Amino acid sequence: MTVPQFLFFCAFSVVALAIIAFGVLVVRTAQVDDGGPFVSRALLARLAKPGSERAELQRWAFYLHRISGVALFAFLCLHVGDVSLFVFSRELYDEVHQVYGSTAMRIGEVGLLFGLLFHAFNGIRLVAVDVADLGLVASTRALYGVVAATVLCGGVGTVYIMAPVIG
Amino acid sequence: MRNRHRKAGDELRVSVTRSDAAAADEFTVPRIRPMMVLDALLAIQRTHDPAIGFRYSCRVGMCGTCTVRVDGRSVLACQTEIPERAEHIRIDPLAGLPVVRDLVVDTAPFWQAWKSITPYLVPDEDAAGMDATPAVIKPDSAERERIDPSLDCIGCAACFSSCGIASARRDFIGPAALNRAMVLVADSRDTAAAHRLDVVATDSGVDRCHYIYGCSAACPKGLDPAQAIRRLRKWRFDESR
Ligand code: FES
Numbered sequence: 525m526t527v528p529q530f531l532f533f534c535a536f537s538v539v540a541l542a543i544i545a546f547g548v549l550v551v552r553t554a555q556v557d558d559g560g561p562f563v564s565r566a567l568l569a570r571l572a573k574p575g576s577e578r579a580e581l582q583r584w585a586f587y588l589h590r591i592s593g594v595a596l597f598a599f600l601c602l603h604v605g606d607v608s609l610f611v612f613s614r615e616l617y618d619e620v621h622q623v624y625g626s627t628a629m630r631i632g633e634v635g636l637l638f639g640l641l642f643h644a645f646n647g648i649r650l651v652a653v654d655v656a657d658l659g660l661v662a663s664t665r666a667l668y669g670v671v672a673a674t675v676l677c678g679g680v681g682t683v684y685i686m687a688p689v690i691g
Numbered sequence: 692m693r694n695r696h697r698k699a700g701d702e703l704r705v706s707v708t709r710s711d712a713a714a715a716d717e718f719t720v721p722r723i724r725p726m727m728v729l730d731a732l733l734a735i736q737r738t739h740d741p742a743i744g745f746r747y748s749c750r751v752g753m754c755g756t757c758t759v760r761v762d763g764r765s766v767l768a769c770q771t772e773i774p775e776r777a778e779h780i781r782i783d784p785l786a787g788l789p790v791v792r793d794l795v796v797d798t799a800p801f802w803q804a805w806k807s808i809t810p811y812l813v814p815d816e817d818a819a820g821m822d823a824t825p826a827v828i829k830p831d832s833a834e835r836e837r838i839d840p841s842l843d844c845i846g847c848a849a850c851f852s853s854c855g856i857a858s859a860r861r862d863f864i865g866p867a868a869l870n871r872a873m874v875l876v877a878d879s880r881d882t883a884a885a886h887r888l889d890v891v892a893t894d895s896g897v898d899r900c901h902y903i904y905g906c907s908a909a910c911p912k913g914l915d916p917a918q919a920i921r922r923l924r925k926w927r928f929d930e931s932r
Pocket of ligand 1: 746747748750751752754755756768769770
């Protein structure tokens, strides 16, 4: 690994750590500030029953939406930085972008893909809540759709991203 | 009337958030069945610590003073039965409101938000008065059907505490006040709708809602503040409502 590649990898690691730290912060503040139920066996039992109790999932969708939003923004900033290397030197750009092909970076890209898909689909769901006037139960069902679409598209994307290093 | 009985040796552990760090916060109380959260608090007050701070008044879910968080969930203490198999519960004060003592919170921010939307009917000056004909909204009218299901708010602040935005002190009017605003904006006898729609369209208004649905899920009276918020979001742009 060359010095520019190492520096880029460090920058990516810092971004990843910042995202994890933000995720922890969101969940910790939620526990103090947010009047939602704690994660407990009782909550899981309630979520297992169909009906309005499952609306509680939307609280977690909100947390995930925030975390994925910050993650995408943080990565975008890094990505603007590494793409702009082309302005300085084409060789430097190619050298740094080889890092994207490493296994560790590909795992990060898979995480990013899932974040992007969830954020996009959930954003569409939130627009649909207004446009189609979705109530508590309908909106929860739409959330199942969001999760299903994220898993499906993310799964296909994962195969494409990881295939070169696995196969 | 339900038959209350106690099984011998049956106990419930209750953790209560105390504002005085030196005060006891773990209690064991005798289990009765059925047992409301308020029963547990009264048992603590009777047998362990008379100084424990909590509020209640009517005990029938009408006054909205006894709201607390049980295992994180905002509920009326007097109306919430402790699950049959529970051996331990944790009781916290409401989220998003300053704690006065133990489980007693200062509800001023909640009522401040309530006040901001002019929470009373402002009648037409000419139409009001002793000689005026009473204005009627027919029971089967669309207007009445919109208003009626949203009327029973008791101001308990369970929705405020359950809202991930209002409870996190993010400058949000909150679900109860917005629900009240919707009721009055929908009322054809009211003349302050334009003012209320201006208030709900500010940065602290309806656009702060992220549709977490904590409010509608928590309301002990079964109201749907999220629906009121969706309506207000549309009505801002729709003169014909
Ligand atoms: S004591 Fe009045 S609502 Fe609970």
